[in-house]
Amino acid sequence: MTTSASILIIVFAPLLAAIIAGLGNRKLGNMPAKVITTGGLFLSCALSWPIFLQFLGGEVPATVVPVLKWVQSGAMSFDWVLRVDTLTAIMLVVITSVSALVHLYSWGYMSDDPDQPRFFAYLSLFTFAMLMLVTANNLVQMFFGWEGVGLASYLLIGFWFQKPSAGAAAIKAFVVNRVGDLGFMLGIFGTFLVFQTTSIPEILAAAPSMAGSTITFLGLRWDTMTILCLLLFVGAMGKSAQLGLHTWLPDAMEGPTPVSALIHAATMVTAGVFMVCRLSPMFEAAPAALTVVTIVGGATCFFAATIGTTQWDIKRVIAYSTCSQLGYMFFAAGVGAYGAAMFHLFTHAFFKALLFLGAGSVIHAMHHEQDMRYYGGLRKHIPITFYAMLAGTLAITGLGVYHLGAGFAGFWSKDAILEAAYASGTSAGNAAFWLGTAAALLTSFYSWRLMFLTFWGKPRWIESEHIQHSVHKTPEQAGADTTGGYHPHESPWVMLTPLVVLSVGAVLAGQVFHTQFIDTEAFWNGAIAYNEHLIHAMHGVPTLVKYAAFIVMVLGFIAAWYAYIRKPSVPAAVVQQLGPIYRFVYRKWMFDELYNYVFVKPAFWLGRLFWKAGDEGTINRFGPDGAAWLVMRGSGLAARVQSGYLTSYALIMLLGLVAAITWVLF
């Protein structure tokens, strides 16, 4: 089969499956819907890997597959086109592999749900939109995919729509993303104005020549590339939940856990990083914008990690962890190490999907309880889930030794990012290095905190309401038996298989692919801006820098072990000591409260003001109602006015016409 045909099938098989499962819905039945969607995804996945492997060989040119004309309006023209180069090929395997595994996992996780066809249709629809995003040849199709994944995310967060919190989280995700989209759209408009095209290859080719040009935006004079890149980056910040536009991501955990793994960890949230890498030649022409990207990335990776250390909900810990890891990817791109950013995106997809699916397996075992305070001692009860989560934890904390040349996935990608930040030599890069190192310490701490609270220690299950419901006992009735007689059960094989496959990825993905991603310009073949200088400098950083991540990782582990295994009284004491600081961090730096007071409440208040005081109190009062009052006062008979109007109106028209014709004639 030709590559073009493969690409068409890869992208459209999930769409077709989504349409069949979605329209067929309950009439189609659970099993056919599951088979069609999962089958479609495995087909896409099977076709994606050969393409990726082909690119591994290096110097493979991009394949462009035109599909359909889209819009042609004056000089503006964009079509439905699929384009696959190295960057896209990486995304193809990430998306289709994780999606296929998540589909399979959902057979088990969602087996009790009455709405399974709808769920699988949404998952496949999401995958299609994500594939459209990464295969885009022009900015508008990228925006199509961008909004398409937003829609799927909205639908899946709100999948259990009867829960009020799910509906609220779904709206929040969509609207906050739209704030980012405002930037993205203005960025596209500006790019079109400057380049007279929306085609990405053409824009990238012309970008270097635009350096130094200036443009007016909102009355201010800007460096052209800086303002365009900043606007586009606002879009990336929304989708990738960066500081300021991150508030939707933790709430998005209202969706079923497989959704969190696929959309809110492995694929959709990385779209912003993908966009910056895709447009890297543009960003390279805008150093000031890159500085902003670096600072935002560095700040996010640290800020989100601090919150991750305080949360009790297992999924929220992982959500903040995702937010933090995305920060790493952004500052890697910000210092010009796009290869490292994409590499971390790649490895992160495996280990973070693994952690989420592992968490799902724990939640499944614990009768839908998500609070880690009510876990404990689960190691022996769900061993396969435990080992999978362990692999994920070792990967995210970045276990590996530089001089042995061996390590888990996160070791390779995260260290490359920290080294690149240090090697870049800029003050922003330097700040990002320190923030990233601090965040690595926190990452190790919260990851091991999660592991220790969940799998070690004594069971604390009976405190959980979910468990109480299951065993029909109160903590008093259970007495000394803190398990309450509950028996956690290991998940079925359909859920464990994806865990095992992803574990392999979490262990090996870094080891196997780091040479291509980091050091091989031929592999990228112009798909990203490749900075040879920086790579050289990266390899020459001091040994201490190379070991920085390792050292803080060990420190984080020891701290977590001391606080949650050795002396479990420590956390409470620390919380007591920190007081307000702890509460500030625990309440997520008060962003939700702030936004509520600054945006949400004023919007409703203004809406009411414009409605009651504006439309009704002013316009109507002095306009039509005032006129009516005058008329009625004049005639005194409302009924006569109303019934008489039509005839008088027709009469006026007729008279007017007669007058008109007379005027013209004579």
Add this chain to the structure above:
Amino acid sequence: MGGFPILSAMLLVPLVGAIACLFSEAKTARVIALVATLIDLALGIVLWMNFDVGGAQWQFTERAALFAGFDYALGIDGIALMLIMLSVFLMPVCIGASWTSITKRVGEYMAAFLLMEVLMIGVFMAQDILLFYIFFEASLIPMYLIIGIWGGDNRIYASYKFFLYTLLGSVVMLIAMLWMVMEAGTTSIPELMVYDFPPQAQTWLWLAFFASFAVKMPMWPVHTWLPDAHVQAPTAGSVILAGVMLKLGGYGMIRFSLPMFPEASAQFMWLVLGLSMVAVVVTSLIALVQHDMKKLIAYSSVAHMGIVTAGLFAFNTQGLEGAMVMMLSHGLVSGALFLCVGVIYDRLHTREISRYGGLAINMPAYATIFLFFTMASIGLPGTSGFVAEFLSLAGVYQISSWAAFVCTTGIILGAAYMLYLYRRVAFGAQVNEDAAAMPDLSTREYLLLVPIAAAALWMGVYPESFLAPMRQDIAVLDARVSRAAPQGDAHFKMGTGVSAEEAHAEGEAH
């Protein structure tokens, strides 16, 4: 097409149907109305198939001198064709929507609708300025009747307000038209479109026309008749009001204001852009706090029309084409949204949003279709709303980044109020027993909604079908206004030699 007067035929069919309905009882009247509108739809399709894209500007022209230089002159260009298609497409839907919900004076009701079809498509066909005026103003009468007779509890107030607003504008427009006929010595719209009025006169003429078109659009602050009219109108009345009547103002601007008074249009560009910006932000915020479904969608219409006016006065191809697509898209989507409201109104007889909730449980098909139109309304790519919004705003950006920025905030606010509506109606638990007992869509309702959804999807995925017939006419208009077109605020300047030197220095460092 030979010599067959297809445009006259399209006017005649509903007219004959209307007369027949007047003298028929309920059942027969429904069938007559449906058949007449379907024949008109079929004629419309024939018209579109035979329209020569890229051919003469004015096609299917008919002319018969009446008296005093006043002609019965019909003819269409691509812009008119698309709006005629929109009208004939929505009319059978309106008849279908009234099938069971209208029970009193059915014959007259159907006659009013058919008469309105005649007058609305007459507006788009008219090539004589006085004929245009007659169609334009007379189309209010059946609408006025539909609201005033078959409307809700407060229908008298609503129809009175509707009438008062529109009356004010039309009088001054008539005077302006007469002055133009005197000045140019012709009543032919195509001739007037290429006549150069002196710039001083243009100012007053433009304002006179604007008074009428701004009310019809409606633009802020003369929009307050719309929410009341929608709330009180029966479902089909709302559909046609939002679907076609709101487009008369935009059509007027594209047919009169811009080509006939280019200098004045440029002069008043900031007035229009300013009002559009206010409309987008203010009415979107108002939509956010509504608890009446129809009012919410009515306010969202004002916001969408703000995008249309902004696009029209961007003086470039993207803005004009975007505005046209927005008119078509909004016609389909908001029409469908009013139908969606009608579906549940017919079951529960209330427009209060809080009386619903959890409809996705007992009405899954309805929830899916409603979601589709919600997404189309907020401009999700792949639906018609996106193409419309994107092109208009891209056009506006080229003239003013401020205007584009303010109007683009509409994508955030639009998402907020529509999704908030959707959440309260379809999501959540079933709190009201009677709402929870409502049955899902009937076959008739499917037949009304699915074709509109298909059209909105078509316009989103392959808008070329709709853009192609209009392309040449927009280009002519663009060329016509270009002499007055203001310069954009971007003032893009290529870099000086500095960057080249830097690049060179970097090259040496290698």
